[in-house]
Amino acid sequence: MNAPASLAHVTPEIAVRDVPDALIQALQQRFGAQCSTAMAVRTQHGRDESAFTEVPPPAAVVFAESTQDVADAVKLASQYAVPVIPFGVGSSLEGHLLAVQGGISIDVSRMNKVLSVNADDLTVTVQPGVTRKQLNEEIKSTGLFFPIDPGADASIGGMTATRASGTNAVRYGTMRENVLALEVVTASGEVIRTGTRAKKSSAGYDLTRLFVGSEGTLGVVTEITLRIFPLPEAVSAAICSFPSIEAAVRTTIEIIQLGVPIARVELIDVNTVRMVNAYSKLTLREEPMLLMEFHGSPAGVKEQAEVVQELASGHGGNAFEWASTPEERTRLWTARHNSYFAAIASRPGCRAISTDTCVPISRLADCLLESVAEVDASGIPYFLVGHVGDGNFHFGYLIDPDDAQERAQAEQLNHALVARAIALEGTCTGEHGVGLHKMGFLVDEAGAGAIDMMRTIKRALDPKNIMNPGKIFAL
Secondary structure (H helix, E strand, O other), X not given: OOOOOOHHXXXXXXXXXXXXXXXXXXXXXXXXXXXXXXXXXXXXXXXXXXXXXXXXXXXXXXXXXXXXXXXXXXXXXXXXXXXXXXXXXXXXXXXXXXXXXXXXXXXXXXXXXXXXXXXHHOEEEEOOOOEHHHHHHHHHHHOEEOOOOOOOOOEHHHHHHHOOOOOOHHHHOOHHHHEEEEEEEEOOOOEEEEEOOOOOOOOOOOHHHHHOOOOOOOEEEXXXXXXXXXXXXXXXXXXXXXXXXXXXXXXXXXXXXXXXXXXXXXXXXXXXXXXXXXXXXXOOOOOOEEEEEEEEOHHHHHHHHHHHHHHXXXXXXXXXXXXXXXXXXXXXXXXHHOHHHHHHHHOOOOXXXXXXXXXXXXXXXXXXXXXXXXXXXXXXXXXXXXXXXXXXXXXXXXXXOOOHHHHHHHHHHHHHHHHHHHHOOOEOOOOOOOOOOOHHHHHHHHOHHHHHHHHHHHXXXXXXXXXXXXXXXXX
């Protein structure tokens, strides 16, 4: 299995293509001030939150303000066979945004309108630059909310492209289940629509699912229609400390297997609790911890919580603390969502190599405990958080980006973890996507035949290979 430590080991397809002056001039003529070739802007759009640091920036950045802008930019790029890389807020973790073959970046952050809210049908249609927090702020007066919460205030377009999920997925599903329809600009600059606002359909190929998770390699998403949900009548959060990670994980497995409709159940290991306490000025008990949330009627929430508390007690769970007010819940979840930044702050100047495996819930304890033992033995500093209710967890190996030995050691740990997850019938990526970093792992997970089929689809829809080339698999 491939365990890339630098771009040279990720994919052979990294030769930077020439961007003709004629294309830059055509873009500037069409877009004026919406097209920038300033180095600071290009550099910003050539970086994400991945550990890759030595990547050339795109040759230009187009700030699209409409679907027509995107279509015109893609048509010009297609004319010159120049790569196009969609950009939202830059929060991806696997090198999705990097211009490994050069090209132009299309920034959709100005396409940030909520286009329609259909409260009776529980759907909403948005432009791709709308962020999840913005969406929930704009629809909260309807008594509805969008539950997919990957932690970062990601754009809906980026969440669609990477098939994101996050803390609420155990109850509400992922982007795969919650995207109903799309508007997409194809590699030729044509605008197509997939899906409808209907809850189900048997009409033709499921093109919506094809584009959800395609990471910008098949087209640029310009509108998204989503499922939204009623705000629960009652919400309660709780934290519970455990004597070991195993005890916390066994409790989680029992919660899921008993069918308790818990909305969120997050694992935070003792290292991460310490980091969060220091970063967010909290006094959480420094032991492995589950952070849980319950949604429903007041009686239902009470019943769920009592069942979970009893299960936790059976595994040594203690210090069960409730957070029933919105302010208390926000404080806890903000601390959880800031765990990445807390970890980075714990080692100034470091970068995090993030893992993203997901396994069947019955195999979670085996996979997680073996992986913890490996990283503890390595001496590499790390943090560990997990959406363990659906078998998904993340290590962040905190490395000095200039230390080749540390990087190689972290990649070896990641390699072993992914191999373990795949052997347990899991996946190399539960929610971050493949991007650059997991290309070799995808081959091991999916097999050569499936990768060849993906290549066939890619070549059919993008014959010039201009849509975010060099990602997911090599052509």
